[in-house]
């Protein structure tokens with residue numbers, strides 16, 4: 001395994017080709033924004049994450065370069081570790097968990113990215129063996145939506161990471177019927193709590209989410 005203070009492995013350093021590719025992807029996203037008037041949630045996520053990736057990667061490269069001169073500069077090593085974590089977050093936000101696991105210096109976070117990468121590629125039907133709750137005629141699993149992730153397996157669509165709150169098993173897959181109903185019930189409860197009716201919700205959903213702080217910036221700061 002790589003030692004923490006070592007610079008990035010060569011295959012993760014941004015090559016001129018990769019820089020061109022990123023510029024192309026960003027141009028494509030801008031074009032999409034102009035033609036549609038607004039970005040899809042996927043495009044918006046990719047645009048934010050790509051900007052963070054570019055900035056974190058520039059810091060990683062600069063600090064790695066500076067550390068080549070003096071490998072014992074503790075303050076710089078700490079800054080490099082932080083920059084690598086930021087780079088990992090930006091990659092994870094794009095669903096590039098395998099790359100995130102490569103750059104993340106913290107072993108718990110690295111384990112999380114590795115787990116998410118397997119959760120993305122798992123067969124959609126695969127589930128844990130936890131027994132469901134049974135309440136009269138109702139049978140409920142322990143599943144809930146842990147987060148929404150970009151899934152390379154599902155054509156880079158935003159997909160729920162469905163997690164069992166009993167054993168922690170996760171699978172990134174389309175919503176089950178049960179979870180769809182749970183989501184609907186939750187938003188109805190939220191609406192009642194806030195005193196909104198359905199029409200208000202429909203027209204103000206985006207603004208309400210922003211006022212709750214549920215925007216991509218929040219995801220990034222997690």
Ligand SMILES: [Zn+2]
Nearest residue numbers: 128130164167
């Ligand atoms: Zn379970």
